[in-house]
Amino acid sequence: MATRCKTAVLISGSGTNLQAFIDRVESGALNLDLSVVFSNKPDAFGLVRARNADIPTACIEHGDFADRDSFDRAMAAKLDEWQPDLLVLAGFMRILGAAFVARYAGRILNIHPALLPAYPGLNTHQRVLDAGDKWHGSTVHFVTEELDGGPRILQGRLPVIPSETADQLAARVQAVEHRIYPEAAGWVGEGRVEYRDGRTWIDGAIADEPVVHTFDIDGRKR
Numbered sequence: 246m247a248t249r250c251k252t253a254v255l256i257s258g259s260g261t262n263l264q265a266f267i268d269r270v271e272s273g274a275l276n277l278d279l280s281v282v283f284s285n286k287p288d289a290f291g292l293v294r295a296r297n298a299d300i301p302t303a304c305i306e307h308g309d310f311a312d313r314d315s316f317d318r319a320m321a322a323k324l325d326e327w328q329p330d331l332l333v334l335a336g337f338m339r340i341l342g343a344a345f346v347a348r349y350a351g352r353i354l355n356i357h358p359a360l361l362p363a364y365p366g367l368n369t370h371q372r373v374l375d376a377g378d379k380w381h382g383s384t385v386h387f388v389t390e391e392l393d394g395g396p397r398i399l400q401g402r403l404p405v406i407p408s409e410t411a412d413q414l415a416a417r418v419q420a421v422e423h424r425i426y427p428e429a430a431g432w433v434g435e436g437r438v439e440y441r442d443g444r445t446w447i448d449g450a451i452a453d454e455p456v457v458h459t460f461d462i463d464g465r466k467r
Contacts, residue, residue, distance in 0.1 A: 260291020
């Protein structure tokens with residue numbers, strides 16, 4: 246990829262992860278070209294964040310389409326106006342169809358609030374507390390047709406406090422997400438991380454296990 250990787254960020258809500266990307270780019274810590282922010286919801290606050298940062302925005306409401314495939318085709322046609330090298334799913338609350346994933350194979354990133362392969366799906370924070378796990382966190386991974394099943398790139402983990410609520414744990418995990426997601430996307434943009442033959446490659450070698458960053462209970466990196 247080019248030095249300034251053209252990146253489309255897909256959102257559906259408030260855009261806190263988007264803001265983490267914007268802040269890193271504006272500080273010079275992240276060398277990505279945030280080319281467009283796309284949303285399937287016109288009232289998503291993330292669109293306001295994008296406009297405040299002078300990033301182009303686009304919105305297509307999924308409810309205007311009869312099925313997922315027709316929405317995906319319209320979304321792809323709109324995104325292709327910017328010819329993105331990388332798609333970053335940042336709270337994009339739509340499951341992508343197989344044709345869309347194939348169109349951008351190896352160029353879509355997602356972050357999931359769990360230490361995958363543990364706890365795919367929803368309600369991860371409560372499930373971790375209910376299981377009595379000692380560690381929780383988030384995983385940045387390539388997107389494939391398997392939900393939350395694409396090859397992993399980077400994980401951020403932190404100790405679980407047994408007395409905390411799911412909301413408290415979620416807030417701590419989200420702070421970790423804001424650290425690791427831009428970092429992992431930056432690695433892809435620099436060409437350090439690639440998707441080849443269904444696997445993650447880091448610095449020219451197959452990486453069947455993700456890089457892991459460990460944080461303390463206050464969110465400080467160890």
